[in-house]
Amino acid sequence: MDLLTALLVIGSMGLVFGGLLAFAANRFAVEEDARVETICDLLPGANCGACGFPGCISFAENIVGGKVDVSSCVPGGKDACDSICEVMGVDSVASEAKKVAEVYCLGTRDVAPDKFEYHGVRDCKAAMAYSGGFKACTHGCLGLGTCADCCPFDALHMGANGLPLVDLERCTGCGICVKACPRSIIRIVNADRRGKYVPCNSKDKGKVVRQVCEVGCLGDKACVKACTQDAIVVEEFLAVIDSSKCDDCGKCVEVCKRMIIKDVVKVHHA
Amino acid sequence: MELNLAAIIFVAILANNIVLNQFLGVCPYLGVSKRIETSLGMGMAVVFVMTLAAIVTWFIFNYILVPMDLVYLRTIAFILVIASLVQLVEIVMKKNNPTLFRALGIYLPLITTNCAILGVALLNIQMDHNIVQTIVYAIAAAIGFTLALVIMAGIRERLDLVNMPGVLQGAAVTLVTAGILSLSFMGFTGIMSL
16 A cells, blocks of 8 residues: 555656646747757867857857858868858858968977076966066977967877977867967968968067077078069068968078078978 | 754854765766856856755655655655756746856756755755755755855866876866865864754
């Protein structure tokens, strides 16, 4: 008898609560736009936050709500944008080429010495708080790997020489590392760029650069004179090569006293 | 009566803190205490659910289980009640108050069958609380839980910035911290305890 009442009471409680839930689920049903989930499935799903929203699902909601441009997902690139446009029924606007991160520094520990020993938190932003960083060059890579730690795609790793290496297969060009680097050494560039580039970030005068780094750009314009395509300009004592004009002839490489003009994709890549 | 309630509040928050003294709800205590912000969110959700669950289980116990002489079924009955209750609240909240639903977010389902919630419901019965005492005890216990969680999160946020020997990193230092925190809360039991 005891058993029967127990079964009845618990059973009926279960039934009542189940019924209540079923009723509530119907009565308070929230209509969700099915497109949100579809779009979320099309996104890379790394929840990297490069679009400015907390996670892919939030980004998808804002696309459906029309609050954000369909092409705002950088890691998804053209593919994701095209399929999102299909779902949303708008013409595809994305034609942007794939982007990747490029490291603009060659200053390993042996060629660009430190000005003092640093024993603080292993984080570049924290290191910057101590008189602007421990490296003698005020523009060079500190090498504590803050960029590698924050990469949501596991595409950045610290090399043995203390500089970050970009894994071009994995890099999506989301730009999270660019924001993380306190010295702005990483830039986002077109993945299909060709020719040469100057992997230096120093805007100091040649005299200063000579004192702090063996591989820094002096800004002496020898490469500018050697270039047949007018592709090189020196701004703030730093040579910049326009990859759309560069024909990869290699004349600048020959005249560069510091031998720091490199082929793109051959430096800093794993 | 007032003194009694004040004693309940003191004991539930400090002396018999639900996590650090009663050993309940340790899973979210270790899991959701990495950042102060998330631990506060979790704490608010616990205050909400614990109070609601304590009230409903009190009525279920006193008006269904006691008259039917089924007191020994309280554990399974309470699990049933709390699980459905949280589910129900979630459904209604999603419709009527999406802002609060987003704020509590993942924490609501996370604590549905948490042992701290069930524990407080059972402790209320065990200590023969009336409905007012039940409500006060549930809120105070939840505040105690939030307090423990926020203190832990604050310490862990600082520990993140410290150069620490490899053997201590991660779970090891978290458990050591939890132990020391528990020790320090033991001091309150000397003043008053249940």
